[in-house]
Ligand SMILES: O=P(O)(O)OC[C@H]1O[C@H](OP(=O)(O)OP(=O)(O)O)[C@H](O)[C@@H]1O
């Protein structure tokens with residue numbers, strides 16, 4: 741598995757530090773409140789668990805939205821796979837993401853939460869790939885600003901043939917181009933950077 745990684749961007753230790761920094765900031769900003777931590781399945785599970793350890797009162801909910809139906813590019817269509825179980829009306833919601841890339845998933849979820857009457861909606865994402873944006877969405881709490889390359893690990897997968905690979909890597913790294921585009925193995929990275 742490690743052999744499929746071109747370069748490690750964020751080590752296990754660096755991610756642990758980022759989770760602590762973001763978790764403590766959230767604990768401070770939501771002092772005396774009981775926000776709902778909304779974990780976006782599946783990728784954000786690891787990040788959410790590590791961040792919420794530093795918070796005091798929270799509730800945890802899950803949502804699953806999907807737009808990457810295999811491969812490395814967003815289909816453009818976001819669909820709701822599993823809905824939130826509880827009522828978000830008048831609640832403070834913190835969307836926990838592993839990555840905000842095109843911004844489409846985040847836009848979809850924010851609209852849903854606002855439409856259901858959430859009191860506030862903020863986002864805490866391990867990675868913010870600003871150069872990938874197709875729709876304008878801002879992230880309030882960021883682990884790392886990540887360059888425009890397809891990354892995997894620590895929750896983030898590369899899915900192919902119904903398999904979702906690399907989520908269990910303890911670090912985040914860039915996937916080798918020969919793994920997702922063997923026919924372009926002779927090209928340099930930026931020539932096959934995912935497009936949206
Ligand atoms: O900003 P966007 O371009 O919308 O991309 C970001 C979304 O894509 C990934 O989810 P994915 O649909 O792959 O589901 P997964 O977490 O189960 O892998 C990621 O976890 C974000 O939710």
Ligand code: HPA
Nearest residue numbers: 841889890891892896897
């Ligand atoms: O770079 C990425 N890696 C894995 N999943 C993703 N979903 C959006 N961008 C990415």
Ligand SMILES: [Mg+2]
Nearest residue numbers: 783808897899
């Ligand atoms: Mg995925």
